[in-house]
Amino acid sequence: xxxxxxxxxxxxxxxxxxxxxxxxxxxxxxxxxxxxxxxxxxxxxxxxxxxxxxxxxxxxxxxxxxxxxxxxxxxxxxxxxxxxxxxxxxxxxxxxxxxxxxxxxxxxxxxxxxxxxxxxxxxxxxxxxxxxxxxxxxxxxxxxxxxxxxxxxxxxxxxxxxxxxxxxxxxxxxxxxxxxxxxxxxxxxxxxxxxxxxxxxxxxxxxxxxxxxxxxxxxxxxxxxxxxxxxxxxxxxxxxxxxxxxxxxxxxxxxxxxxxxxxxxxxxxxxxxxxxxxxxxxxxxxxxxxxxxxxxxxxxxxxxxxxxxxxxxxxxxxxxxxxxxxxxxxxxxxxxxxxxxxxxxxxxxxxxxxxxxxxxxxxxxxxxxxxxxxxxxxxxxxxxxxxxxxxxxxxxxxxxxxxxxxxxxxxxxxxxxxxxxxxxxxxxxxxxxxxxxxxxxxxxxxxxxxxxxxxxxxxxxxxxxxxxxxxxx
Amino acid sequence: xxxxxxxxxxxxxxxxxxxxxxxxxxxxxxxxxxxxxxxxxxxxxxxxxxxxxxxxxxxxxxxxxxxxxxxxxxxxxxxxxxxxxxxxxxxxxxxxxxxxxxxxxxxxxxxxxxxxxxxxxxxxxxxxxxxxxxxxxxxxxxxxxxxxxxxxxxxxxxxxxxxxxxxxxxxxxxxxxxxxxxxxxxxxxxxxxxxxxxxxxxxxxxxxxxxxxxxxxxxxxxxxxxxxxxxxxxxxxxxxxxxxxxxxxxxxxxxxxxxxxxxxxxx
Numbered sequence: 001x002x003x004x005x006x007x008x009x010x011x012x013x014x015x016x017x018x019x020x021x022x023x024x025x026x027x028x029x030x031x032x033x034x035x036x037x038x039x040x041x042x043x044x045x046x047x048x049x050x051x052x053x054x055x056x057x058x059x060x061x062x063x064x065x066x067x068x069x070x071x072x073x074x075x076x077x078x079x080x081x082x083x084x085x086x087x088x089x090x091x092x093x094x095x096x097x098x099x100x101x102x103x104x105x106x107x108x109x110x111x112x113x114x115x116x117x118x119x120x121x122x123x124x125x126x127x128x129x130x131x132x133x134x135x136x137x138x139x140x141x142x143x144x145x146x147x148x149x150x151x152x153x154x155x156x157x158x159x160x161x162x163x164x165x166x167x168x169x170x171x172x173x174x175x176x177x178x179x180x181x182x183x184x185x186x187x188x189x190x191x192x193x194x195x196x197x198x199x200x201x202x203x204x205x206x207x208x209x210x211x212x213x214x215x216x217x218x219x220x221x222x223x224x225x226x227x228x229x230x231x232x233x234x235x236x237x238x239x240x241x242x243x244x245x246x247x248x249x250x251x252x253x254x255x256x257x258x259x260x261x262x263x264x265x266x267x268x269x270x271x272x273x274x275x276x277x278x279x280x281x282x283x284x285x286x287x288x289x290x291x292x293x294x295x296x297x298x299x300x301x302x303x304x305x306x307x308x309x310x311x312x313x314x315x316x317x318x319x320x321x322x323x324x325x326x327x328x329x330x331x332x333x334x335x336x337x338x339x340x341x342x343x344x345x346x347x348x349x350x351x352x353x354x355x356x357x358x359x360x361x362x363x364x365x366x367x368x369x370x371x372x373x374x375x376x377x378x379x380x381x382x383x384x385x386x387x388x389x390x391x392x393x394x395x396x397x398x399x400x401x402x403x404x405x406x407x408x409x410x411x412x413x414x415x416x417x418x419x420x421x422x423x424x425x426x427x428x429x430x431x432x433x434x435x436x437x438x439x440x441x442x443x444x445x446x447x448x449x450x451x452x453x454x455x456x457x458x459x460x461x462x463x464x465x466x467x468x469x470x471x472x473x
Numbered sequence: 474x475x476x477x478x479x480x481x482x483x484x485x486x487x488x489x490x491x492x493x494x495x496x497x498x499x500x501x502x503x504x505x506x507x508x509x510x511x512x513x514x515x516x517x518x519x520x521x522x523x524x525x526x527x528x529x530x531x532x533x534x535x536x537x538x539x540x541x542x543x544x545x546x547x548x549x550x551x552x553x554x555x556x557x558x559x560x561x562x563x564x565x566x567x568x569x570x571x572x573x574x575x576x577x578x579x580x581x582x583x584x585x586x587x588x589x590x591x592x593x594x595x596x597x598x599x600x601x602x603x604x605x606x607x608x609x610x611x612x613x614x615x616x617x618x619x620x621x622x623x624x625x626x627x628x629x630x631x632x633x634x635x636x637x638x639x640x641x642x643x644x645x646x647x648x649x650x651x652x653x654x655x656x657x658x659x660x661x662x663x664x665x666x667x668x669x670x671x672x673x674x675x676x677x678x679x680x681x682x683x684x685x686x687x688x689x690x691x692x693x694x695x696x697x698x699x700x701x702x703x704x705x706x707x708x709x710x711x712x713x714x715x716x717x718x719x720x721x722x723x724x725x726x727x728x729x730x731x732x733x734x735x736x737x738x739x740x
Contacts, residue, residue, distance in 0.1 A: 049686075052690055054686055054689065054690060077690075077692065077695070078692065078695075080690075081690075081691075082687075082690045084683065084686075084687055086683060088633075088636065088680070089633075089680050089683040089684045089687060090683070090684065090687035091632075092625075092628075092629045092632075092684070092687070092688055092691075093607060093628075093629075093632075094605075094606065094607055094632060095607065098607060098702065098703070101702040101703075102625075102688075102691060102693075103691035103692055104700075104702065105699050105700050105701060105702050106691055106692035106693050106695055106697070106699060107692045107695065107697060108695075108697040108698055108699060108700050109700055110700060111700050111701065111702065111704075114700070114702045115702065118702075136632075136635075150691060151691070154691065154692070298646060301650060303646040303649055303650055304646070330654060330656075331648075331649045331650075331651075331652045331653060331654035332652050332654075334649065334650070334652070335650070335651065335652035339650070340647075340650035342643065342646075342647050342650070344643070346675070346676065346679075347640075347643050347644050347647040347672070347676070348647040348648075348650065348651055349672075350648060350651060350653060350668060350672070360651060360652065360653070361651060361652045364651075364652035364653065365652060394675060408651060409650070412652065
């Protein structure tokens with residue numbers, strides 16, 4: 001068990017003007033289980049990195065002190081375990097057991113103790129396979145369980161979890177939460193960062209809310225924090241249980257058919273699927289990880305050629321081009337009709353500044369420069385990006401990058417907008433803006449297709465849902 | 474696509490079971506010896522030895538043929554290029570096709586080089602086809618005193634390689650979704666390739682940095698001496714494999730010298 005003590009702590013990353021965290025006074029006692037909240041940009045991840053001793057001295061500027069059991073975190077590394085968001089980039093070894101053993105080897109654990117400890121850690125997280133199971137063959141939820149086992153095998157006094165379920169579907173997330181709960185009946189202090197508060201509450205006994213400008217905004221048992229500050233926290237972008245989002249469904253029936261998938265599939269990723277996309281309708285595509293939802297989005301988006309069946313555009317959408325399937329269209333013709341927003345916004349960035357990024361599409365389709373500028377300014381204002389017009393897209397925060405990737409797809413005014421996990425990992429404020437924006441577009445007559453495993457998002461905006469059932473991975 | 478994934482796992486073939494470092498060393502000794510000569514005889518013998526050794530590594534000829542397709546293409550390319558473009562055209566004339574004169578000398582050199590490519594590369598193909606990358610990294614650290622920071626770090630990076638081809642596909646599709654594509658203009662194609670490659674580099678560096686952070690969080694950068702969960706033993710049979718490889722390579726060169734075909738690389 002470990003104690004955490006922060007006094008006036010602040011950290012500014014090298015080369016940044018503003019502080020990621022500042023003026024933080026916080027004490028976490030032995031065995032406490034803390035949920036750390038705050039709107040995006042309040043420095044939660046930076047704080048966890050500081051506690052894990054992962055902020056190198058030369059990578060920024062520090063104010064105040066951080067202590068773990070009275071030690072500076074870089075000297076207390078052996079007392080701290082951390083699990084990150086992305087399973088792909090935290091598993092080291094090819095076999096599951098070897099991965100758990102990795103940390104023990106690094107710490108110089110005697111060989112005869114390693115495998116018993118590996119087995120114990122795997123049991124504690126409810127890992128269902130043997131030690132030789134290839135890590136690449138695990139689902140996202142199982143991979144995160146394994147990452148948790150890798151941290152627990154080291155017997156950390158302090159366990160830090162940085163949005164461990166953010167990349168997972170609801171089944172995978174439940175698996176990981178069960179593992180966190182099961183691992184909890186031991187003497188570990190826990191600090192958890194999680195966007196979706198309702199699911200995380202059973203795991204914790206204390207909630208700490210960070211203030212974006214610096215310091216702590218609220219601190220105490222969950223019920224008290226949410227009773228006293230719930231409304232204000234929700235307004236600031238924190239997901240607070242019991243503050244439902246007003247749904248925005250279509251006022252009228254959907255309009256004409258724009259795009260249709262007829263038994264369209266891509267072996268082995270997607271079984272043949274039928275789907276129709278109509279103007280004025282928001283359609284949600286649901287299903288477990290591995291069912292081929294993203295693949296379906298790519299087929300509809302004219303970015304992949306189906307191996308079976310076909311995707312066809314109607315003449316309402318494509319005029320004379322409707323004779324050819326969307327994947328055969330030139331890119332400049334495609335972006336005027338179908339816009340695609342990828343799960344990882346960074347994949348889509350090609351320009352050096354936010355403004356150039358928005359101007360790219362309109363220029364590509366040959367719009368005159370004054371029209372391009374007008375469109376860029378309109379989108380910057382509409383998606384609250386105007387202050388970032390000159391920023392490099394790769395330096396944006398998660399929420400900003402998501403808004404920009406949606407804005408780039410809107411820049412060429414496509415009738416169909418296809419989004420892959422648009423609400424994933426967003427704070428409440430960005431999330432609400434997205435719902436409003438997509439509902440507005442739908443009401444203007446666009447067709448919106450969202451691949452998602454966010455049930456709240458579906459409840460808030462979808463007029464119709466389609467569930468894909470495949471998926472063995 | 475060139476792949477180095479093992480073909481056989483948990484094999485009990487006598488040579489596949491040898492210590493990975495011993496296999497690697499044997500392959501290196503064997504291949505380096507071949508580099509000493511330019512004649513076709515020594516590499517031809519070496520290829521014969523390699524093919525004869527295949528069953529002892531538990532690899533079927535069919536599996537090797539599939540794996541060696543890129544290698545065969547390279548060898549064929551070498552052969553063709555030299556036959557067409559070699560500067561020295563000595564020896565007896567065999568065939569004249571317009572401006573191309575094929576002589577025994579040209580054919581001899583070309584065959585020598587093509588066989589060398591095969592003879593030198595095959596041992597590597599065999600070793601990687603029968604070696605689990607984790608075992609290789611373990612053995613390099615434990616038996617060859619390679620720093621763990623390097624061997625295990627490379628192993629972890631190696632695991633990210635398959636992800637890169639997925640990322641490349643994603644980035645390419647994302648560009649198209651942004652309205653970026655090129656027709657037949659080769660310059661525009663090259664520029665798109667460069668910008669996609671840059672995007673991939675950014676993504677790869679970010680992912681690599683995250684992985685490195687996660688590894689350090691589990692003490693990879695600690696000063697403590699590491700322990701080894703998986704032992705790799707280097708025994709007499711492993712030493713014998715290296716010695717055997719050296720002897721067979723010497724024999725191949727010896728035959729070539731006796732036949733008078735030996736052409737040293739230097740001198």
